[in-house]
Amino acid sequence: MNLELSEEQSAVRRLARDFVEREVVPHATAWDRAEEVDRGIVKKLGDLGFLGLTIDERYGGCGGDHLAYCLVTEELGRGDSSVRGIVSVSLGLVAKTVAAWGSEEQKRTWLPGLTSGTYVGCFGLTEPGTGSDAGNLSTRAVRDGDDYVVNGTKTFITNGTWADVVLLFARSTDAPGHKGVSAFLVPADTPGLTRRTLHGKLGLRGQATAELVLEDVRVPASAMLAPEGKGFSVAMSALAKGRMSVAAGCVGIAQAALDAAVRYAGEREQFGKTIAHHQLVQELISDIAVDVDAARLLTWRVADLIDRGRPFAVESSKAKLFASEAAVRAANNALQVYGGYGYIDEYPAGKLLRDARVMTLYEGTSQIQKLVIGRALTGVSAF
Ligand code: FAD
Numbered sequence: 012m013n014l015e016l017s018e019e020q021s022a023v024r025r026l027a028r029d030f031v032e033r034e035v036v037p038h039a040t041a042w043d044r045a046e047e048v049d050r051g052i053v054k055k056l057g058d059l060g061f062l063g064l065t066i067d068e069r070y071g072g073c074g075g076d077h078l079a080y081c082l083v084t085e086e087l088g089r090g091d092s093s094v095r096g097i098v099s100v101s102l103g104l105v106a107k108t109v110a111a112w113g114s115e116e117q118k119r120t121w122l123p124g125l126t127s128g129t130y131v132g133c134f135g136l137t138e139p140g141t142g143s144d145a146g147n148l149s150t151r152a153v154r155d156g157d158d159y160v161v162n163g164t165k166t167f168i169t170n171g172t173w174a175d176v177v178l179l180f181a182r183s184t185d186a187p188g189h190k191g192v193s194a195f196l197v198p199a200d201t202p203g204l205t206r207r208t209l210h211g212k213l214g215l216r217g218q219a220t221a222e223l224v225l226e227d228v229r230v231p232a233s234a235m236l237a238p239e240g241k242g243f244s245v246a247m248s249a250l251a252k253g254r255m256s257v258a259a260g261c262v263g264i265a266q267a268a269l270d271a272a273v274r275y276a277g278e279r280e281q282f283g284k285t286i287a288h289h290q291l292v293q294e295l296i297s298d299i300a301v302d303v304d305a306a307r308l309l310t311w312r313v314a315d316l317i318d319r320g321r322p323f324a325v326e327s328s329k330a331k332l333f334a335s336e337a338a339v340r341a342a343n344n345a346l347q348v349y350g351g352y353g354y355i356d357e358y359p360a361g362k363l364l365r366d367a368r369v370m371t372l373y374e375g376t377s378q379i380q381k382l383v384i385g386r387a388l389t390g391v392s393a394f
Pocket of ligand 1: 169
């Protein structure tokens with residue numbers, strides 16, 4: 012793998028960095044305190060093409076490779092993980108899944124809106140009773156003439172109250188376990204679908220995380236994405252790429268932690284010299300730096316494998332596992348460098364730590380990633 016970025020990739024990264032410095036960083040603390048990112052950011056992301064990366068130009072996308080997607084995701088994660096998550100879900104989990112599995116009509120209906128930022132997408136898999144064991148979900152879609160009638164509850168859904176379209180997973184046949192699950196593209200304004208924002212999150216406070224309740228929601232059979240019973244495969248393939256995106260966001264968190272820690276260590280004086288002079292502070296900083304590099308290299312490897320059409324799912328789990336744990340460590344180390352000021356949200360470290368923490372939980376907890384990796388190595392499923 013060539014670790015030197017191409018001209019085009021460098022330009023995309025510069026564009027993303029400038030955008031984040033201008034449009035995200037100055038507002039991130041206020042959005043966190045207000046528990047809402049300014050929704051106008053979505054259109055701005057769309058205008059720059061960040062919501063169309065890797066998507067075919069025929070559907071409003073702007074092409075580009077997965078490394079470019081990772082570079083943009085990292086920069087967004089460096090600025091604000093709430094904004095990063097909006098992109099990782101609307102583009103990463105929804106648009107890219109429609110592009111991979113959708114019919115021509117579904118692509119033409121949803122992709123131009125999702126890639127331009129006119130629409131926001133959300134990914135409705137988790138339920139109150141099923142998180143890690145997602146294939147056991149109980150939301151039901153019952154065939155009635157040319158429609159399906161859907162009933163159930165989804166929870167922890169990122170972008171849930173903002174979304175125009177829900178990529179919804181529901182049980183549509185009596186086949187056992189995940190074999191009975193199908194995927195549907197449900198317009199969020201469909202009668203019977205109600206949404207409630209979940210407040211009081213530890214981090215990602217700017218993001219509209221929601222509960223979705225479906226009561227006799229009627230969707231046409233043409234809204235089914237991929238063949239009946241293939242819904243779990245759709246979800247797992249989306250999450251395999253999604254984990255790379257989470258990992259890239261975590262690299263951004265760790266990089267932000269490094270930048271902040273180095274800056275502060277050069278300013279703060281204790282014992283008659285800047286704290287950068289103290290060896291144990293240098294240890295904290297060097298630990299962050301190694302985590303940043305290791306997480307970034309694992310993440311770029313996944314992008315490279317995808318772009319070369321090679322299997323990548325296990326490598327994606329490795330990258331997500333390592334990068335999410337590294338982001339938590341890095342943010343925690345940065346907080347230590349800040350001392351008591353790290354505990355106050357006028358300084359960046361506390362928010363980085365709060366935002367990082369969920370990365371070890373969603374799109375498969377760290378334990379679930381280990382089971383994926385362990386299964387690949389031993390041939391034994393320990394789920
Ligand atoms: P559980 O599955 O109940 O796990 C509890 C604990 O048990 C964990 O430590 C877990 O690792 C462990 N555990 C479970 N099974 C095993 C096992 N076999 N072996 C070892 N340990 C095990 N979901 C969506 O569908 N769409 C979204 O957009 C979305 N966004 C989210 C945003 C936020 C802020 C959060 C917090 C969650 C989001 N989720 C979303 C849900 C997320 O993916 C789940 O929370 C996650 O998969 C874990 O499920 P759970 O919370 O039910 O935990």
